[in-house]
Amino acid sequence: MRGLIDLQAEIKLRRQAIEDIKQKLEQGDPIYDSPQRYKSCTEQALSEYRQRTSRTKYAQNPAYMQFREQIWEVSQTGAMPPITDLVPAEPGDEADSDEDLVVGGVMQDYKCPLSARILEDPLSSTVCKHSYSRREVMEYLAGNGGTARCPATGCDKVITRQNLKENRELRKRVAAYERREEEREIKRRGTQLTQVID
Template sequence: MPIRVSSDELPEAGPSRNSNSPRSSPGLDGDDDLIEEEGWTKETFENRSITKQNPAATPLLRTTMDKLKEVITRIEEGLELAKETAIALEDSKQDEPSIDDVEAAFFKALDQRQLLDIRIEALKELMAQLQAGQDFPNIESSYEELATPKETEYLAKSKRAKYKNSTEYAEFRSAIWEINHTTACPPVSQWLEKGPDDESDDDEIDIGGTTQTYRCPITLTLYQDATTSNKCGHSFSRAAIMDLIDSAKKQRRVSKCPVTGCAAVLEKSDLKANPSLQKRADEFARRERRREDEREEGDDTIAIDDDEEDGDY
């Protein structure tokens, strides 16, 4: 993924000029949507030395990094959509086979995000080295030396090695499990085949085995306008956590997270609406009502049978 630098932005790192040839805007090699503009192309581009004295070098690296972060945001939106799709499929039919296809897409998105994280870390390292005074005769080569080995190492891992400690995958599996089960979700390794180089089961710590709660730890009732803390990740009904914070301020004390064992100090600015969690809470309530109705219908059937046996009509 070489970094393209336009001569307009970085005088010391430009291409051979040709007024009749198109120029690609600064971007990443391998992208299919590089915009061809006047000046240089991928074919005429030449790597030039990048130094700390080049004022455009660091901003260009930072801009590239920001664009990768934007892609990660879209990937995470896709992860949430995949989870909602799997929930809907499981709700329509237990162990619906097409959930496997959704899971495969979920894995692919996790992989893409991890590879982007590796690339972002490589860009950060390049920026740090540049600020420390290191020159880069060929920044593309330097980037590849930082990123490629880590990408290769990650892609060589088995599914179990890649996803067994993934919080997102644990939530994905738990959300599916709770649709048709009332017991705790098994560890995620149940769905992840072990690779030949994986550690023994005795050495593993699985994520899973818990059930998702949709009750506010303050009101002990189902979430109303679910809100999540950016600091500790705990969730609450919005009005309840806001009242708790306001009450603490009136008493001139810090407002600690009300979840047992959490020492995070919360401010209103730390809270963010969580419509996805609220949607799952609403769906959970709907399933509970449906199960209750089914139990009541079952009781009525039993009562009718007993009456018939006694000869009471």
């Protein structure tokens, strides 16, 4: 799975290099050696990507999180720990608190972009794959005549009632996430109580 994510990242970086060259040409900027420029741009971008830690490459990737959750469900019992517990920290990760990574990775994936709260009865767009709490997105569309721009940051797709579908798999993942968070909170309170008693 990590190899696939790396390949997707490489394809994206190579496309971006081509797009940058194309834009410069369209703006009339002279580029005398496009192949060499493409090569140097992609080599630099790939080098920077490869220097990133495993947590920054994978722990915040929704596809990787879903993959690890599915593996956990068929091979383990109980709630899966936070994804950062499954991806060891490396030099360079020290500045990232565990809470920030959980929020940036798992938590963000399960939040409605309209309410900023955990998804409830999620609906997913078939045009951009973003998900929303049913009540919030229906109110959002009703207030915009039934058609509106996706409220997720950086998305410019248009959503309608017709391209929103019930997402049962996501609902299960949200429920599992909430159970994990409850277990973490219970464990945290138990640790605090033990420290007070000691």
